[in-house]
Each structure stands twice: as structure tokens, then as C-alpha cells.
Amino acid sequence: NFMLTQPHSVSESPGKTVTISCTGSSGSVASNYVQWYQQRPGSAPTTVIYEDKQRPSGVPDRFSGSIDSSSNSASLTISGLKTEDEADYYCQSYDSSNHVVFGGGTKLTVL
Amino acid sequence: EVQLVESGGGLVKPGGSLRLSCAASGFSFNNAWMNWVRQAPGKALEWVGRSKSKSEGGTTDYAAPVKGRFTISRGDSKNTLFLQMNSLKTEDTAVYYCTTPLTGTPGYWGRGTLVTVSS
Numbered sequence: 001n002f003m004l005t006q007p008h009s010v011s012e013s014p015g016k017t018v019t020i021s022c023t024g025s026s027g028s029v030a031s032n033y034v035q036w037y038q039q040r041p042g043s044a045p046t047t048v049i050y051e052d053k054q055r056p057s058g059v060p061d062r063f064s065g066s067i068d069s070s071s072n073s074a075s076l077t078i079s080g081l082k083t084e085d086e087a088d089y090y091c092q093s094y095d096s097s098n099h100v101v102f103g104g105g106t107k108l109t110v111l
Numbered sequence: 112e113v114q115l116v117e118s119g120g121g122l123v124k125p126g127g128s129l130r131l132s133c134a135a136s137g138f139s140f141n142n143a144w145m146n147w148v149r150q151a152p153g154k155a156l157e158w159v160g161r162s163k164s165k166s167e168g169g170t171t172d173y174a175a176p177v178k179g180r181f182t183i184s185r186g187d188s189k190n191t192l193f194l195q196m197n198s199l200k201t202e203d204t205a206v207y208y209c210t211t212p213l214t215g216t217p218g219y220w221g222r223g224t225l226v227t228v229s230s
Contacts, residue, residue, distance in 0.1 A: 035217075035218065037156075039156075044208060044220050044221065044222050044223055045156065045208075045220055047217035047218055050216070050217045050218060051215075054217075056217035092156075097172065098161075099158060099161065099172060099174070100148070100158040101158065102148075102155060102156040102158060103155075104155045105155045105156070
């Protein structure tokens with residue numbers, strides 16, 4: 001079964017840059033689009049990156065997405081960190097049957 | 112404006128049944144793939160199942176933990192997605208979200224509905 005692995009948690013200081021990785025267990029992460037969701041406590045997830053690197057309107061350009069085929073991984077990079085960025089982040093893609101697959105989520109702490 | 116509004120959650124005993132609804136508006140529901148995703152308390156997001164559009168066969172697929180117990184259906188004339196949940200277990204306790212990917216868009220999520228399975 002295709003799985004996506006994320007670090008359980010990351011922390012960084014305000015104003016700094018943080019990168020959250022999302023590594024595919026098999027096949028190629030580059031074969032299907034990757035989405036990234038931000039989820040604050042008590043709220044539904046919201047999309048911060050879709051189709052690998054597209055940013056929805058309203059999401060600041062401090063958020064960016066990329067794919068690294070050599071490591072079979074996707075990454076979400078947040079620059080100029082703000083305390084409001086503190087949240088859980090999930091990557092999502094698809095397996096060979098086009099079933100949705102989520103990563104285990106990463107808790108971002110901005111301190 | 113795309114809207115997805117879930118309803119039907121509540122408290123149910125183990126072994127019981129519940130039917131969730133998702134009212135969709137603001138897009139062509141008949142041509143959209145629809146997913147159910149759940150999140151147990153303090154846990155990660157988990158895909159539950161999917162309904163393809165009728166134009167692409169209208170087939171459904173399910174995650175292993177719910178296969179044979181949950182059924183997804185759609186009322187295209189009313190732009191509504193359903194999730195029939197039978198033989199519920201305590202581990203099915205979660206917030207259930209209705210989502211649609213809509214190619215070329217960020218995708219859309221509802222606010223979710225809470226299902227609690229407890230005696």
C-alpha cells in the first residue's frame with residue numbers, strides 16, 4: 001500500500017523558514033499531484049498548496065510547494081514564519097487506484 | 112461559491128447505523144468526484160471512500176477499515192452525497208468531512224459532522 005510519511009513535528013522561530021517533507025513509500029510521488037492542508041484546532045482543513053505547487057487565492061506567497069523526484073518526496077516550505085502559521089499540516093496524494101492517501105500530519109510550532 | 116454542508120452526525124451505539132448527508136452547491140455535482148474523509152479525535156486525516164461522477168462510471172471505492180460496512184451513494188437530482196454507515200464500531204468515532212477535488216482548483220471541504228459511537 002502506498003503511504004506518505006511526514007515528520008511528526010517541527011518547530012522554528014518567527015521570521016525563519018521551515019520545510020516539511022512528505023515522502024512516498026513506493027512508486028513516484030511525481031506521478032500524482034500533491035496537496036497540502038493546514039488545520040487549526042477545532043477547524044476543518046484548508047488548502048495551502050494544490051497540484052504540487054499552486055497556491056489558492058488568499059494564501060500568502062510565503063507558502064510554497066515542490067517535488068523532489070530524487071528523494072521521492074514533496075515539500076512544503078513556509079518562509080517568514082508567523083505565529084499564526086502554527087497548525088497541523090497534512091500532505092495528500094493518490095495511490096495507483098486513484099484512492100486518496102494522506103500523510104500522518106506534522107505539527108508546526110512557531111516559538 | 113462552492114459549498115459543502117454535512118449533516119446527520121450524532122451519538123450511536125456500537126453495532127448501530129447512521130446516514131450522513133452532504134449538500135453540495137456552486138459546482139457541477141453530477142460531474143464531480145466526491146470523497147468522504149474522517150478524523151478521529153487527536154488523529155490524522157483518513158480517507159473513507161469515493162464516488163466517481165456518473166459520467167465516469169459512478170463507481171465507489173472504500174478504505175479497508177470500512178469496506179463492507181459503509182456505502183456511498185449520491186442523489187444527483189438533489190446534489191447530495193450520502194454515507195450509509197452500518198455495524199458501527201467505537202473506532203469509527205470521528206468528524207466526517209465531505210470533500211471534492213475539482214481539477215484545477217484547490218479542492219473544497221465541508222465543516223464536518225461528528226459521529227460518536229459509544230454505549
